[in-house]
Amino acid sequence: MISSKLPDVGTTIFTVMSQLATDTGxxxxxxxxxxxxPPQELLERINHHLNSGANQYAPMAGIPLLRTAIAEKTRRLQxxxxxxxxxxxxxxxxxxxxxCAIQAVVRAGDEVIVFDPAYDSYEPAIALAGGITRHIPLSIDDDGFEFSVDWQQLADSINDKTRLIIVNFPHNPTGAIFEAADLDRLADIVRxxxxxxxxxxxxEHIVFDNAPHRSLLSNDExxxxxxxxxxxxxxxxxxxxxxxxxxxxxYLSEEFRKIHQFATFSINTPMQFAIADFLMSDPGFYEQLPAFYQEKRDYFCGLLNESRFGLRPAHSTFFQILNYSEISSEVDLELAQQWTREKGIASIPLSVFCEEPFTGTRLRFCFAKDNATLEAAAEKLCAL
Ligand SMILES: Cc1ncc(COP(=O)(O)O)c(C=O)c1O
Structure with missing residues (x-):
């Protein structure tokens, strides 16, 4: 029997739920x-580069044109x-x-702080680096809809072994975003x-209601x-x-690249050229994403007006949290699977992203779908 390096890791919930959805229709x-x-013009650029000889290894760090386009976007937006x-x-x-970022800085015995619900790739990567994950739950307001970082709890959790803090805003799955004060508070705590x-x-490009994306990149300190x-x-x-x-x-990119060059070495060449062209020629594409997804969010939430779910429209991302406390008291993981099999609608339970299942009766639904799919989904959800 092999002694597993990740004994507690199974198949990710995304694969499990998508497979169940496929199996059950x-x-x-x-x-x-x-x-x-994707946008047609971008697809055409890929075709162009595929047929123009851009088919061999790209430079390890990425083609200069794409790195320049990313730097330009960062200057423009942040x-x-x-x-x-x-x-x-x-x-x-x-x-x-x-x-790669986690492997670059985390050493055996180091502690890494994540905020629950935390995206599921963080903890296995920390474990493979020999680190220990410390979970801090996001706080939920009295209404049960707004998630935020408890900065005092973060300050109290940092010790001599804390090497890395991972943040994810806009946040999957809750849609929580950072305010300017959050960045200042973070800076105070790690100073x-x-x-x-x-x-x-x-x-980063899917934030609603005219709120800005507060990237860490915008903070000098x-x-x-x-x-x-x-x-x-x-x-x-x-x-x-x-x-x-x-x-x-x-100095951090150098360490990052030492891992990246042996993890993948380099990335798909024609795609890099095509994305570089598209970013340079149409920087406006990502600027219309908030309006595009906000319309989807509002359409989906509107369709659920008559349902028994509790909801507050997401502040960001393409996920909507629905609270099912009026419908069932079942554990979220069980219910998500049961509704996929029996009611024909698949979602993601929040508890799998948490050390403690503090999130209760909530499921995550992706609204990055055509309207017909959203309508069919809403019909099923309203019948629950
Ligand atoms: C919070 C978060 N981080 C990382 C990823 C992974 O992104 P990618 O598909 O580019 O690897 C996802 C994908 O869903 C995500 O939601």
Whole structure:
């Protein structure tokens, strides 16, 4: 019998629920992927580069054109000038970026703080680095809808072993976002510590109600200790492409690249050229994403007006949390599976992202779907 390096890790909930949805023919609002295609112009650029010889290894850190386009976007949106040669690395989706960032700084016995519900790739990556994950639950307000960081609890949790703090705002699955004061509070707390920060910002372009995305990149004081990871999968309706990037100061990017060059070495070449072209020629595409997804959110929530679910429209991401306390007292994991099998609608239970199942009777539904799918899903949900 092999002694597993990750004895507690099973198949991710996304695979489990998507498979169950496929097996049972249920409407799949579980895993977060759009039901619509990437922009046509971007697809045409890929075709162009596929047929123009861009088919061999790309440079390890990413093609210069794409790194420059990412740096330009960062300057434009976050006001931060980054050195595209030394501070931007293209990676295989955010998942690889998060993995390399964690391996780059976490040593055996180090502690890493995550906020629950926490995306499920963090803890296994921390364990493989020999680190120990410390979970801090996000606080929920009295109405039960607003999630936020308990900064005092973070301050109280940091000790000599704390090496890294992972934040994820816009937050999957709750849709919580950072306010300007949150960045200041974070800066106050880490000021006299040796902690690094890893910010998972894959939903950076999907924030609603005219709220800005408060990237860690916008904070000067935090810059020296941060690695910021994002993904083009969410931005271009192309989760299957697995292209993302990591922005970090030079000394951290150097360590990041040492891991990246042996994890994947380099990333799909024609996709990199195509994304670079598209970012340069149409920077407006990601600017219309908030309006695009806000319309989806409002449509989906509107369809649920007559349902027995409790909800408050998400502040960000393409996920809506629904509270089913009026319908059932079943544990969320059981209920999500039961509703997939028996009611034909698949969702993601929140408790699997938490050390303590503090999140209670809540399920996550992905609204990055065409309206017909949302209507069919809502019909089932309203019947519950
Ligand atoms: C919070 C969060 N981080 C990371 C990822 C992974 O992104 P990618 O598909 O680019 O690896 C996802 C994907 O759903 C996510 O929701």
């Amino acid at each position: 249920a409407i799949n609002l579980s895993q977060g992927f759009p039901s619509f295609d 006001g931060r000038t980054v050195d595209s040669d030394h501070e931007v690395t293209v990676c295989c989706g955010a998942t690889e970026g998060l993995f 006299d510590t040796d902690c690094y920060l890893l910010s998972d910002e894959v939903y 935090l810059w020296e200790r941060m690695m910021v990871v994002s993904s083009f999968g969410k931005t271009f309706h192309a989760t299957g492409w697995k292209i993302g990037y990591c922005i970090a100061p030079k």
